[in-house]
Amino acid sequence: MDKVINFIKDKKLISVAEKIFSGERLDFDDGLKLFESNDLLSIGYLASYVNEKKNQDRVYFNVNVHITPTNICIGTCKFCAFRKDKGDEGAYELTIEKILEKLDSLNLDGVTEVHIVGGLHPDWGYEYYLEMVKRIKERYPFIQIKAFTAEEIKYIAERGGKSVEDTLKEFKEVGLSSMPGGGGEIFNPEVRSKLCPEKISAKEYLDIHKTAHRLGIKTNATMLFGHVESYRDRVEHLLMLREAQDETGGFQAFIPLAFHPINTRIEGADYTTAVDEIKTLAVSRLLLDNFDHIKAYWIMLGEKVAQLSLFYGVDDLDGTVVEEEITQAAGAKAGKYMPKERLIRLIREAGKTPVERDALYNIINVY
Numbered sequence: 351m352d353k354v355i356n357f358i359k360d361k362k363l364i365s366v367a368e369k370i371f372s373g374e375r376l377d378f379d380d381g382l383k384l385f386e387s388n389d390l391l392s393i394g395y396l397a398s399y400v401n402e403k404k405n406q407d408r409v410y411f412n413v414n415v416h417i418t419p420t421n422i423c424i425g426t427c428k429f430c431a432f433r434k435d436k437g438d439e440g441a442y443e444l445t446i447e448k449i450l451e452k453l454d455s456l457n458l459d460g461v462t463e464v465h466i467v468g469g470l471h472p473d474w475g476y477e478y479y480l481e482m483v484k485r486i487k488e489r490y491p492f493i494q495i496k497a498f499t500a501e502e503i504k505y506i507a508e509r510g511g512k513s514v515e516d517t518l519k520e521f522k523e524v525g526l527s528s529m530p531g532g533g534g535e536i537f538n539p540e541v542r543s544k545l546c547p548e549k550i551s552a553k554e555y556l557d558i559h560k561t562a563h564r565l566g567i568k569t570n571a572t573m574l575f576g577h578v579e580s581y582r583d584r585v586e587h588l589l590m591l592r593e594a595q596d597e598t599g600g601f602q603a604f605i606p607l608a609f610h611p612i613n614t615r616i617e618g619a620d621y622t623t624a625v626d627e628i629k630t631l632a633v634s635r636l637l638l639d640n641f642d643h644i645k646a647y648w649i650m651l652g653e654k655v656a657q658l659s660l661f662y663g664v665d666d667l668d669g670t671v672v673e674e675e676i677t678q679a680a681g682a683k684a685g686k687y688m689p690k691e692r693l694i695r696l697i698r699e700a701g702k703t704p705v706e707r708d709a710l711y712n713i714i715n716v717y
């Protein structure tokens with residue numbers, strides 16, 4: 351490893367590299383040094399070293415579709431370009447019949463996951479959401495339902511006058527397979543109150559995920575980056591996730607979400623850059639030593655950065671993603687759909703082995 355250490359240009363990273371090579375856990379200061387460094391190749395080398403120990407040359411991907419049942423939302427998150435009030439132009443709400451029709455209209459051949467998130471609709475009750483999951487599962491028993499952020503679960507539970515635990519138990523019974531990581535944003539309370547003052551706190555987000563884990567429901571975690579947060583906020587966010595994962599082990603993947611500025615209400619906001627995106631993915635790989643998977647969401651990163659990230663600690667590409675709406679509203683440039691063959695090619699040309707997985711990381715095929 352001495353030879354490798356000689357190649358590290360940013361000498362502040364040497365002590366971090368030594369910890370990584372000796373298997374020692376990184377701390378807050380290490381995380382900050384990594385984010386503050388522009389020695390992207392060294393950070394990438396380290397992240398790749400850690401990833402290859404965990405995942406060898408495998409890169410996971412999935413064949414999935416997104417359904418967003420409504421954009422009407424009582425929340426007012428400033429980064430969200432998707433939300434509408436009832437009666438606004440472009441506001442929509444899908445009945446369960448319409449959701450099923452929409453799914454019927456998509457080519458579901460080989461689809462293993464439906465990803466469902468949407469607004470907090472002022473009129474929808476507990477039973478509506480439960481029925482939605484039940485009817486989708488009845489119609490497509492072969493598709494795993496990854497649905498509802500922690501924020502939505504809390505809202506649904508409140509609508510039904512139930513605890514989060516009872517709600518999750520009931521949703522699991524009717525077909526909920528796992529939960530997405532949306533709503534993580536940035537945990538720091540000051541930043542959170544600037545971005546989304548009405549949203550559940552970091553503690554609530556983590557408690558809901560931990561409750562799901564204890565009930566055998568796997569979840570993902572996210573961090574929305576590139577708006578008004580600092581590197582310190584990012585490190586704090588990642589270390590809070592690592593601590594929660596130490597407790598339950600129920601997180602499957604971490605997904606850094608690159609902020610998109612169009613139609614949002616964040617002053618002076620701009621798109622993230624490739625360097626910041628790649629660095630954030632790599633540092634996430636290094637700090638989250640207890641997460642198996644770091645996922646590049648190509649819808650937000652673009653196909654090219656997502657592919658390059660496979661050299662910087664990423665082992666998971668989500669996914670074929672038909673019908674994504676949230677990023678489209680905020681100025682997505684990447685497109686809406688990626689054929690499976692293209693995902694396989696992106697992974698192969700990075701010299702890695704494409705592994706198709708379902709929502710629970712069961713292996714469907716190795717290419």
Ligand code: V47
Nearest residue numbers: 429430530531532533570574607608609610647680
């Ligand atoms: O919670 C909202 C984010 C999330 C913007 O768990 C924005 O497998 C960028 O969580 N720019 C929803 N991001 C998406 C999400 C997700 C996506 C893919 C996979 C998984 C998973 C989860 O999108 C929201 C919010 O954090 N978001 N507005 C925006 N302007």
